[in-house]
Amino acid sequence: MIRKSKCVNKALDKAIPLCEPALKIREAMRYTLLSGGKRVRPMLCLAACELVGGQDSTAMPAACAIEMIHASSLIQDDLPCMDDDSLRRGKPTNHKVFGENIAILTVDALIALAIKHTVEGTSLDVPPARVLRAILEMAKAVGTEGLVAGQEADLAGEAVVGAIMGGGSDEEIERLRSYARCVGLMFQVVDDVLDVTKSSEELGKTAGKDLIAGKLTYPKVMGVEKSKEYAEKLNKEAREHLKTFDSDKVAPLLFFADYIAKRQN
Amino acid sequence: MIRKSKCVNKALDKAIPLCEPALKIREAMRYTLLSGGKRVRPMLCLAACELVGGQDSTAMPAACAIEMIHASSLIQDDLPCMDDDSLRRGKPTNHKVFGENIAILTVDALIALAIKHTVEGTSLDVPPARVLRAILEMAKAVGTEGLVAGQEADLAGEAVVGAIMGGGSDEEIERLRSYARCVGLMFQVVDDVLDVTKSSEELGKTAGKDLIAGKLTYPKVMGVEKSKEYAEKLNKEAREHLKTFDSDKVAPLLFFADYIAKRQN
Known part of the structure; x- marks a missing residue:
């Protein structure tokens, strides 16, 4: 790497x-x-x-x-x-x-x-x-x-x-597109959760910004716990889209999905 | 048109x-x-x-x-x-x-x-x-x-x-590229000349800006008259590059070169 x-x-x-x-x-x-x-x-x-x-x-x-x-x-x-x-x-x-x-x-x-x-x-x-x-x-x-x-x-x-x-192939490209969509959506969900669960110090940026801005967020719609579950589900789904690929070569993409799922700031 | x-x-x-x-x-x-x-x-x-x-x-x-x-x-x-x-x-x-x-x-x-x-x-x-x-x-x-x-x-x-x-063909594309270079250069020369020969009212923008900015311009290097001649030469050269094309279809490009050569502001 x-x-x-x-x-x-x-x-x-x-x-x-x-x-x-x-x-x-x-x-x-x-x-x-x-x-x-x-x-x-x-x-x-x-x-x-x-x-x-x-x-x-x-x-x-x-x-x-x-x-x-x-x-x-x-x-x-x-x-x-x-x-x-x-x-x-x-x-x-x-x-x-x-x-x-x-x-x-x-x-x-x-x-x-x-x-x-x-x-x-x-x-x-x-x-x-x-x-x-x-x-x-x-x-x-x-x-x-x-x-x-x-x-x-x-x-x-x-x-x-x-x-x-x-x-x-078109099929391979579309599978990676689905992977990318899951990761992108997961990023948003995790971001929303961090905004309400972490302090500004932990985030390195102002926490609670979404609340103040009155933004429609995942925690607001489904609660923090369900949001966390949803993020985990998206991570699993992202991995699912990579399943048929060569397991040796798929490591960096799996690593990236995990990195997005587990980030703390 | x-x-x-x-x-x-x-x-x-x-x-x-x-x-x-x-x-x-x-x-x-x-x-x-x-x-x-x-x-x-x-x-x-x-x-x-x-x-x-x-x-x-x-x-x-x-x-x-x-x-x-x-x-x-x-x-x-x-x-x-x-x-x-x-x-x-x-x-x-x-x-x-x-x-x-x-x-x-x-x-x-x-x-x-x-x-x-x-x-x-x-x-x-x-x-x-x-x-x-x-x-x-x-x-x-x-x-x-x-x-x-x-x-x-x-x-x-x-x-x-x-x-x-x-x-x-590559040759046709290159001839049009030469035409474009002549027109572009001509635009610059004419622009420099207008800056020192026209009033702000005539230009619709501040005249004499190049002089104040101490910019190296064509009139400064070769004088106004020679600059005008150079612009005319570039216009002729631009037309020259179009010579071998169908004369019916070449009109818009000739017109454009003339328009750049003769603009007054």
Whole structure:
């Protein structure tokens, strides 16, 4: 796992070289993209590619693209007119370092680079129709069906992209989509439960926000205990969708589902 | 021409239906995308597609995508941390109506929709490799090589996308790329000249801005007269690149080059 995350970091570093012209934008892109993070998303993508019998290298450009899109969403979320955060992973946020205008341009630049990198970086052995399908998934993940709508519903959608790049069958791709939906929904349920059961200190963010905002949450509708049961049921269901795959290769995806189920903040 | 621009408007309207869920984002997307404008960009795209022997309908989704990307750049340019404009085409700017946070999300949503619409909207008869190539051009137009870098260098890059979708040969595509470069460069030269020869009233924006900013401009380097000659030379060169094409179909592209050459504000 650590070896793979290093490969991802190397590939990301290579994807935005600090070449001429030494644009401030490029610096700003690298600042957030290469500032650490567990690279969970690219790893899910690579794991799903292997799961359906593909090579790591086939999905690597798409995996990097996914991390670029993720980085762009972090920069955007931190903006003054959004969450107005000044720290991210212990470092000043992008707009604090580069200014709000550069930060906003960096968001677009990262989304554009994600698409460009997938088209240009993917091996010519991969059928264009497959690349096109993966790009469609990414565009949906950014657009009104995804990030823009504030949806985490397809949190593990990276697995779908990986399966497409790896040449998975329609059935395999759909099974991974079902897995992703379960994980995404589970994330939301767990998030709602944590909001009412943990203190602000434990969460590292303001607790009870949903209550104050009058948001319709799972605990509110079905109570805390039933919500916890529902999350557990979703975790089981997510695992169920992976059942027919090679048990050796399925470990990272199972691990991810468990990680989402058991998180405490 | 008017008939075509109506077709484009109809296609754009259809591309963002106000369906459920009635997202504010969707409203904001429609607000700027459907607020008029001459649809010069989509028309260039369609014209180039026809020029290389393609059908209008083949390039229509890509033409709409280009207008979506253009609309997103307008919203972004008007933001408080950018040009801080409150009016656009005589109407309040997007962030004035929907708020800064929605406006910023709308920018991403329009870029994402542009990609999605091109993939999903283009006829299945078009080879995926061709669609992929068109998407690459769009991503470059948005990214550090394009809008983000503040470049107008490929102002007529829409023609390249149209030629790709229309199934133009590599040579035809490259000729249109050369045409687009000439037009883009000409735009810059003319812009620099107008900045020092026109009043703020004539321009509809602050004149002499480049001088005050100490920007390196064409008039500064080669004088106003030589700059004008250079612009004229670029216009001739742009026309030269279109010479071998069917003279009936080349009219819209010639017209566009002239329009850029002769603009007075």
